[in-house]
Amino acid sequence: MTDPVPEQANAGDPPLLEARDIVKRFTGVLALDRVTLSLRPGEVHALVGENGAGKSTLIKVITGVHRPDEGEVRLAGRTAGFADPLDAQRAGVQAVHQEIGLVPDLSVARNLLLGREPRRALGLIDTRRMHQTAARTLESYGVRVDVRLPLRSLGVGAQQMVALARAVSVDARVVIMDEPTSSLEPREVETLFGVIDRLRGQGIAVIYVSHRLDELYRICDGVTVLRDGRVVHQGALADLDRLRLVSLMLGRDVAQVRSEGVTRFSGAHEASGRPVLEASGLTSRHLLDDVSLTIRPREVVGLGGLLGAGRTETAKAIAGVLPLDAGGVTVAGLPVRRGSATAAVRAGIALLPEDRKAEGIVPTLSVRDNIALAALPRLARAGVVSDARIDRIVETFMKRLRIKATGPHQPVAELSGGNQQKVLLARWLATEPKVLLLDEPTRGIDVGAKAEVQALVDELAEAGLAVLLISSDLEELVEGSDRVVVLRGGAVVGELTGDELTEEGVMTTIAAHTRENAG
Amino acid sequence: MSDTAVALPRPAGARTLAWLQNYGVYAAIAALIVVNIVITPHFISTENLRTQLVQVAPVVIVSLGMALVIGTEGVDLSVGSVMALATALIPLYLGYGVGAAILVALVGGVAVGLVNGSLVAFVNVQPIVATLCLFVGGRGLALVIAGGRLKDVHDTTLLDLGSSSLVGIPLPVVVAAVLTVLVAGVVRRTTFGRQLVAIGGNRTASVLSGLPVRRVLLLVYVLSGLLAAVAGVLATARLQASDPSSLGLLMELSAITAVVVGGTPLTGGRVRVLGTVAGALLIQLVRATLIKHNLPDSVAQMVQAVIILAAVYAARGGTGR
Numbered sequence: 100m101t102d103p104v105p106e107q108a109n110a111g112d113p114p115l116l117e118a119r120d121i122v123k124r125f126t127g128v129l130a131l132d133r134v135t136l137s138l139r140p141g142e143v144h145a146l147v148g149e150n151g152a153g154k155s156t157l158i159k160v161i162t163g164v165h166r167p168d169e170g171e172v173r174l175a176g177r178t179a180g181f182a183d184p185l186d187a188q189r190a191g192v193q194a195v196h197q198e199i200g201l202v203p204d205l206s207v208a209r210n211l212l213l214g215r216e217p218r219r220a221l222g223l224i225d226t227r228r229m230h231q232t233a234a235r236t237l238e239s240y241g242v243r244v245d246v247r248l249p250l251r252s253l254g255v256g257a258q259q260m261v262a263l264a265r266a267v268s269v270d271a272r273v274v275i276m277d278e279p280t281s282s283l284e285p286r287e288v289e290t291l292f293g294v295i296d297r298l299r300g301q302g303i304a305v306i307y308v309s310h311r312l313d314e315l316y317r318i319c320d321g322v323t324v325l326r327d328g329r330v331v332h333q334g335a336l337a338d339l340d341r342l343r344l345v346s347l348m349l350g351r352d353v354a355q356v357r358s359e360g361v362t363r364f365s366g367a368h369e370a371s372g373r374p375v376l377e378a379s380g381l382t383s384r385h386l387l388d389d390v391s392l393t394i395r396p397r398e399v400v401g402l403g404g405l406l407g408a409g410r411t412e413t414a415k416a417i418a419g420v421l422p423l424d425a426g427g428v429t430v431a432g433l434p435v436r437r438g439s440a441t442a443a444v445r446a447g448i449a450l451l452p453e454d455r456k457a458e459g460i461v462p463t464l465s466v467r468d469n470i471a472l473a474a475l476p477r478l479a480r481a482g483v484v485s486d487a488r489i490d491r492i493v494e495t496f497m498k499r500l501r502i503k504a505t506g507p508h509q510p511v512a513e514l515s516g517g518n519q520q521k522v523l524l525a526r527w528l529a530t531e532p533k534v535l536l537l538d539e540p541t542r543g544i545d546v547g548a549k550a551e552v553q554a555l556v557d558e559l560a561e562a563g564l565a566v567l568l569i570s571s572d573l574e575e576l577v578e579g580s581d582r583v584v585v586l587r588g589g590a591v592v593g594e595l596t597g598d599e600l601t602e603e604g605v606m607t608t609i610a611a612h613t614r615e616n617a618g
Numbered sequence: 619m620s621d622t623a624v625a626l627p628r629p630a631g632a633r634t635l636a637w638l639q640n641y642g643v644y645a646a647i648a649a650l651i652v653v654n655i656v657i658t659p660h661f662i663s664t665e666n667l668r669t670q671l672v673q674v675a676p677v678v679i680v681s682l683g684m685a686l687v688i689g690t691e692g693v694d695l696s697v698g699s700v701m702a703l704a705t706a707l708i709p710l711y712l713g714y715g716v717g718a719a720i721l722v723a724l725v726g727g728v729a730v731g732l733v734n735g736s737l738v739a740f741v742n743v744q745p746i747v748a749t750l751c752l753f754v755g756g757r758g759l760a761l762v763i764a765g766g767r768l769k770d771v772h773d774t775t776l777l778d779l780g781s782s783s784l785v786g787i788p789l790p791v792v793v794a795a796v797l798t799v800l801v802a803g804v805v806r807r808t809t810f811g812r813q814l815v816a817i818g819g820n821r822t823a824s825v826l827s828g829l830p831v832r833r834v835l836l837l838v839y840v841l842s843g844l845l846a847a848v849a850g851v852l853a854t855a856r857l858q859a860s861d862p863s864s865l866g867l868l869m870e871l872s873a874i875t876a877v878v879v880g881g882t883p884l885t886g887g888r889v890r891v892l893g894t895v896a897g898a899l900l901i902q903l904v905r906a907t908l909i910k911h912n913l914p915d916s917v918a919q920m921v922q923a924v925i926i927l928a929a930v931y932a933a934r935g936g937t938g939r
Binding site (some may be wrong): 418420440441443444445450452457458459460461462463464468471472473475476479482483484486526530 | 807808809810812813815816818819820822823824825826827828829830883886887888
């Protein structure tokens with residue numbers, strides 16, 4: 100990699116990137132209020148805050164998506180009024196976004212080298228060289244894939260690595276990572292941190308946005324805490340203890356945070372009765388191999404495993420959206436027609452998908468219509484919907500799940516991630532499901548909303564639902580579940596209950612079988 | 619706690635844009651009418667209004683179906699060919715009575731819709747490709763059925779459909795108005811209508827939410843075919859002839875224009891029924907105005923292009939955040 104003179108982070112260096120007194124308003128709403136941020140070369144700077152605190156807006160101002168209303172962005176001591184993201188990229192400011200900005204239908208190699216493909220005479224793309232370069236680059240990021248495959252055939256984690264590799268390999272001086280680990284496995288996180296260390300050594304400044312405290316303390320030097328568009332704290336991360344950081348983000352009392360613990364699971368509910376969900380021998384070529392599991396009412400069963408272990412696929416198979424070669428699902432003893440999402444929903448199965456934006460919300464519709472969507476048949480008579488009944492159910496769930504919106508008619512796309520997630524939960528609860536499949540229910544939502552969603556999951560299990568919980572957040576998985584089924588390579592490799600159910604336990608189960616299979 | 623969603627007054631600029639998006643078409647129509655009253659002699663005459671409305675009625679009817687299809691993020695290019703098919707079928711079955719002839723014509727439209735819908739919903743062919751097949755094939759079939767000839771239609775009952783009035787309103791206009799109300803009701807009040815919009819907004823989410831996606835898509839194309847056939851029948855009655863080689867030519871483009879100008883995004887997820895009718899009216903009004911002032915149709919087409927651009931620009935402005 101070719102880069103400017105390597106320098107180590109050091110307080111004496113002039114700032115590489117500076118945002119000075121940035122003010123940004125959206126149609127009257129003050130999104131950023133005199134925010135200042137400065138990064139030295141080689142500094143990894145944590146940018147934290149709840150959703151709506153202004154992190155995304157600040158990043159968009161820095162990367163030229165938005166123009167600040169006041170203040171300026173300076174790069175290497177010079178005013179940098181980026182006209183658009185491309186302009187920012189040319190100057191060396193690269194963002195790796197939460198919602199990955201790549202082209203899913205192009206090959207991995209094309210995505211990695213988009214716009215910079217090696218050329219032959221006549222300007223044709225030199226495919227062979229492109230594939231070699233891409234494979235080599237990705238290997239250094241710990242991603243070993245067939246680079247000729249379309250990007251969408253990769254898991255989300257691997258896709259994100261491609262996005263990162265792409266950003267970094269374009270002569271970056273400042274790299275902005277927005278929730279880079281949200282879909283990565285522990286092993287991939289290690290690789291990522293290795294890459295970040297390398298960037299640091301090359302004098303590249305990194306803005307690191309994450310909700311995961313462990314990671315922040317491991318990798319970041321400085322921190323900026325935003326709340327309601329203002330900087331509420333700025334300084335070295337080492338000088339700030341965790342509890343204080345959380346309380347700064349939440350704007351709540353330290354004592355309160357302490358009493359509430361880290362996750363909001365009580366773990367108190369007790370499963371009872373016969374299994375309401377029985378999945379047996381779920382098999383789908385290359386994806387699932389004879390997966391069986393049962394969930395009883397009032398029980399939360401976690402699905403553990405690395406990326407690509409088949410957790411999402413298991414949930415989708417149960418929900419009837421993954422074609423199966425063998426196996427079947429029964430709900431309360433009755434078989435559910437295979438391969439039909441409609442039949443699954445009618446049987447009482449609800450799937451909260453991993454990718455909220457692509458698979459969950461209908462962005463053109465209001466909060467109200469999004470909530471009513473799955474329950475429409477039961478809110479209608481002879482195909483004609485009853486507005487009164489919809490209003491009633493929408494009001495009930497908006498209140499019960501504490502959905503923050505200006506009203507039921509606000510477009511759902513305007514809501515924060517956490518509130519969108521609650522809208523999706525409401526959509527399912529309105530169908531009065533028996534089984535709730537939650538795929539990464541707290542991914543990419545802020546700390547406060549995360550706690551609320553966790554508390555809700557608890558509440559719903561206690562109310563008698565059978566819950567399947569998929570989470571890459573090991574702590575959440577262990578504390579939220581009564582039982583964890585561990586998957587690997589699409590097959591069940593272990594089950595943990597009671598005292599065995601610890602983070603170490605889950606990791607050991609995954610690791611043990613990994614070694615066994617490898618050896 | 620995060621408080622990103624709080625109602626705040628929008629500044630004047632955004633409000634104007636939002637207003638334009640929602641009511642721009644209606645405002646444009648109103649403005650054009652006022653201008654015409656001032657500058658065009660005899661514009662406000664009953665005769666002229668009747669002519670304008672009768673001319674626009676088939677476009678409105680076809681556009682209603684098109685709006686539904688576009689709401690699902692699809693498009694139906696075959697509507698003009700369906701009109702041709704309908705008009706070709708009518709003379710063949712007039713011997714069995716007007717009712718039978720009309721029924722056969724409508725069944726023809728439904729059949730084309732079934733093929734379109736099946737290709738889109740079950741075979742996963744892209745809508746533009748699926749309906750392109752019937753755009754080409756449908757008119758071909760119509761010409762074969764008609765023996766490639768223009769036939770005069772003499773059946774008085776059928777001709778009455780095109781020329782008689784109900785309480786002073788031409789029958790085609792009444793039909794268009796009734797269908798508009800029906801389609802608006804379907805979109806707003808039925809499960810099918812709500813599901814259609816959701817499928818257009820996010821198909822994956824709709825599948826995961828257990829919506830009968832295929833059934834809805836199939837029905838949408840069937841409705842579009844049916845409505846196009848109705849338009850074909852009315853046009854046949856008004857023209858007093860069955861001419862499958864020219865009836866409904868470029869109708870798909872007029873319909874798409876009406877839908878887009880009316881504020882329904884081509885990306886689906888939203889259907890504006892009244893807006894669509896207004897869109898059709900606006901285009902008709904522009905054309906009539908220019909023609910009345912002796913400007914050629916080609917100028918009208920260019921003005922049409924400007925209106926489409928303006929509509930698309932206004933629609934984009936609201937989502938450009």
